Amino acid sequence: MSGTDTTQRERVRLYATGSCEGFDKLRDSIASHPEIELVGSSTDVASGAGALAGGHLQAVLHATRSATFPADEIESIRSHTQAPILLVASSGSAGLLEQALDADVSDVLLLPQLVENVVFAIRKSTRGGRRHADSNGGGRHGRIVTVFSPKGGTGKTVTATNLATACAKFEGRKTLLLDLDLQFGDAAIMMGVEPEKTIYDLVVAPGELDSEKLAGYTTKHACGLSVLPAPLRPEDAELVTEAKLGRLLEVARESFDVIVVDTSPFFHGPMLATLDRTDELLLLCSLDVPTLKNLRLALQTLDLLSFPKSRVKIVLNRSNSKVGMKPNEVEGALGMKVRFEVPSDRAVPLAVNRGNPVVLAEESADVSRAIKSMAKEMFRAPKEEAAGKKRRIIPAFSKA
Numbered sequence: 021m022s023g024t025d026t027t028q029r030e031r032v033r034l035y036a037t038g039s040c041e042g043f044d045k046l047r048d049s050i051a052s053h054p055e056i057e058l059v060g061s062s063t064d065v066a067s068g069a070g071a072l073a074g075g076h077l078q079a080v081l082h083a084t085r086s087a088t089f090p091a092d093e094i095e096s097i098r099s100h101t102q103a104p105i106l107l108v109a110s111s112g113s114a115g116l117l118e119q120a121l122d123a124d125v126s127d128v129l130l131l132p133q134l135v136e137n138v139v140f141a142i143r144k145s146t147r148g149g150r151r152h153a154d155s156n157g158g159g160r161h162g163r164i165v166t167v168f169s170p171k172g173g174t175g176k177t178v179t180a181t182n183l184a185t186a187c188a189k190f191e192g193r194k195t196l197l198l199d200l201d202l203q204f205g206d207a208a209i210m211m212g213v214e215p216e217k218t219i220y221d222l223v224v225a226p227g228e229l230d231s232e233k234l235a236g237y238t239t240k241h242a243c244g245l246s247v248l249p250a251p252l253r254p255e256d257a258e259l260v261t262e263a264k265l266g267r268l269l270e271v272a273r274e275s276f277d278v279i280v281v282d283t284s285p286f287f288h289g290p291m292l293a294t295l296d297r298t299d300e301l302l303l304l305c306s307l308d309v310p311t312l313k314n315l316r317l318a319l320q321t322l323d324l325l326s327f328p329k330s331r332v333k334i335v336l337n338r339s340n341s342k343v344g345m346k347p348n349e350v351e352g353a354l355g356m357k358v359r360f361e362v363p364s365d366r367a368v369p370l371a372v373n374r375g376n377p378v379v380l381a382e383e384s385a386d387v388s389r390a391i392k393s394m395a396k397e398m399f400r401a402p403k404e405e406a407a408g409k410k411r412r413i414i415p416a417f418s419k420a
């Protein structure tokens with residue numbers, strides 16, 4: 021495989037913010053560069069909040085007019101995304117680099133610059149992993165698989181609990197089931213575990229979060245799965261902020277091979293923070309018109325958030341229900357292929373009521389086979405690279 025053939029490389033998903041002299045021209049050149057996918061741009065950070073938070077960005081290029089280090093601007097970007105930030109300025113003051121390093125900015129580029137230099141710096145920044153990624157020294161980079169549907173009762177929790185169980189038990193992966201249905205989560209009940217601690221206890225606990233601390237707050241199921249349940253009381257949900265959740269996911273990635281996230285049917289802040297880190301989004305659908313209508317809207321929202329379509333997989337639950345609609349009609353309505361079909365089975369509600377996942381209770385049932393093959397398939401996808409990161413200031417290009 022050739023490592024130098026740029027046409028073979030995946031394009032870097034970049035968002036551009038801010039402005040300075042010469043930045044418009046640079047941004048236009050970058051937008052048409054074959055190695056970059058410019059997801060969007062905005063002159064102020066606030067207008068780009070949606071794409072910054074949910075765009076699954078690999079880097080942010082921020083231009084500043086400030087002669088000194090623009091700490092507020094960088095902090096504002098950081099409140100939306102953990103993606104590497106490259107700072108562009110038309111003039112640099114002494115101490116700019118040091119301050120940039122302290123603020124975890126990947127590179128500082130003084131204009132004018134050759135486009136190739138900027139693209140090189142952008143690509144290099146993506147090899148450093150996300151912010152905090154090397155702070156705990158863990159070697160893993162677990163996959164985050166989010167199970168979502170904009171309609172309640174479609175089978176999110178049944179899918180998330182069984183998928184996570186299948187990953188732990190049948191794929192032998194170190195797996196975390198994270199219940200992000202923060203107000204009314206029932207993943208723990210479906211797993212039959214009685215949690216001593218929940219995500220609420222974890223986020224209100226004092227001190228910095230690391231892998232060891234996370235392990236102290238999860239509940240272990242006999243199949244090997246770790247469960248981090250939703251808060252016990254709905255009013256505690258709001259303490260699980262985007263920032264806390266972002267950190268939690270980064271730490272979870274370092275200690276688990278896969279993190280399966282169960283969700284509520286809303287695009288709230290914690291959900292956006294999760295989307296920003298999601299490797300695979302399983303969108304649950306069923307054979308009914310209201311669910312399809314909401315799913316189309318959800319796909320449009322994901323598009324507005326610049327969430328990569330390649331990471332979305334449609335799961336048709338209760339696919340064999342005789343309700344006057346066929347799976348191919350679902351594909352027609354959504355404009356997307358159904359990736360997995362999970363049949364309806366009486367064994368599911370029976371298993372739910374016993375607090376024992378159906379993949380364990382009825383291993384060979386069709387529904388269990390479908391979910392087990394979903395788990396198997398998940399590990400065929402390539403992982404993102406995570407190498408060390410080096411920062412530097414890149415001086416302006418001079419024709420002289």
Ligand SMILES: Nc1ncnc2c1ncn2[C@@H]1O[C@H](COP(=O)(O)OP(=O)(O)OP(=O)(O)O)[C@@H](O)[C@H]1O
Pocket residue numbers: 169171172173174175176177178179201283284285337338362363364365366368369370372387
């Ligand atoms: N494939 C299936 N076959 C039979 N019953 C199913 C299937 N999938 C889900 N169910 C039933 O549907 C009910 C709702 O499923 P589940 O709780 O997983 O939905 P949800 O999307 O998580 O709902 P909510 O939005 O309320 O969290 C479950 O109690 C389960 O018994």
Ligand SMILES: [Mg+2]
Pocket residue numbers: 176177178201206283
């Ligand atoms: Mg649920």
